[in-house]
Amino acid sequence: xxxxxxxxxxxxxxxxxxxxxxxxxxxxxxxxxxxxxxxxxxxxxxxxxxxxxxxxxxxxxxxxxxxxxxxxxxxxxxxxxxxxxxxxxxxxxxxxxxxxxxxxxxxxxxxxxxxxxxxxxxxxxxxxxxxxxxxxxxxxxxxxxxxxxxxxxxxxxxxxxxxxxxxxxxxxxxxxxxxxx
Numbered sequence: 001x002x003x004x005x006x007x008x009x010x011x012x013x014x015x016x017x018x019x020x021x022x023x024x025x026x027x028x029x030x031x032x033x034x035x036x037x038x039x040x041x042x043x044x045x046x047x048x049x050x051x052x053x054x055x056x057x058x059x060x061x062x063x064x065x066x067x068x069x070x071x072x073x074x075x076x077x078x079x080x081x082x083x084x085x086x087x088x089x090x091x092x093x094x095x096x097x098x099x100x101x102x103x104x105x106x107x108x109x110x111x112x113x114x115x116x117x118x119x120x121x122x123x124x125x126x127x128x129x130x131x132x133x134x135x136x137x138x139x140x141x142x143x144x145x146x147x148x149x150x151x152x153x154x155x156x157x158x159x160x161x162x163x164x165x166x167x168x169x170x171x172x173x174x175x176x177x178x179x180x181x
Contacts, residue, residue, distance in 0.1 A: 001056050004030050006042070006063030013059065013085055019078055021053035024118060024148060028170040032146070033060060035165070036114075039144065042066055045113035048138060050101045055082035055094075057116050062091040069094045070112070072104050105136040115139050118148040130158050130175055145175040 001023055003011045015023070024032075036042075042064035049058040049071045055078075058071040071094055073079050079098040086094045097104060101119070115133055119126055129147060139145055147155065149171050155161050160175040 001054060002026060003059055003063045005033055005060065006065060008059070008063040008089060011063075011089070013054075015054050016077075016081060019054060019081065020075060021078065022118075022121070023054050023056045025168070025170060028148075028167040028172070029056065029060060031165065031167050032172055033064075036144075040114060046070075046110065048072070048108065048112040048115045050104075050115065050117040050133075051119045052082060052096075053078055053118065055085060055096075057118065058082065058094055059085065059089070059091065061114075061116075062086075062094050066093060070097065070109065071095065072097045072099055072101055074098065074100050102132065105132060105138060108136065108138045110138075111140045111143070112138055113140055113143050115143065115145045116148075117146070121150040126153055127155070130155060130160065130173075134160065134175075134177065134179070139177040141177055141179060143177045145177065147173045147175070149173060 001013045045066050047061045047066050047069045052058055052071040052073040055071055058069045061069045071082055079096050083096045155173040162176050163174040165172045
């Protein structure tokens with residue numbers, strides 16, 4: 001895994017073997033961040049990375065100067081790895097939580113400008129994930145939700161859905177929070 005942008009650009013991070021993850025490919029991640037370059041000011045946002053796995057996306061946002069990145073993952077080996085890399089790379093803008101995402105959302109620490117969710121592709125209830133995020137008010141008004149998902153899932157009928165991009169087997173659906181609180 002490598003960081004593609006920001007102060008740690010081109011930094012390679014070696015993940016331990018046997019982690020139960022499906023990291024976002026470099027090609028898909030690069031395409032995603034090319035899109036985000038036109039929509040967000042990285043140095044002024046708070047990011048929530050749900051189902052963080054190896055921390056691949058968290059490290060990318062942190063490297064680009066996000067004010068804060070909250071990384072949530074249930075697997076203790078993954079959270080330990082993300083915490084170790086965070087310390088090694090002096091990424092003080094990352095906070096790691098070992099938690100079940102669905103239980104974490106109602107108690108999330110504040111609201112976020114960007115929420116990225118990469119749930120297991122076989123997760124039960126994956127189609128209800130955007131509404132769970134919106135109903136817990138973790139996304140700021142005008143904020144952006146990105147869900148990585150398989151091609152068997154479609155979010156296009158969701159009222160906040162804005163766009164979908166496909167990069168090989170990786171699909172990103174984009175939602176915008178038009179609600180005001």
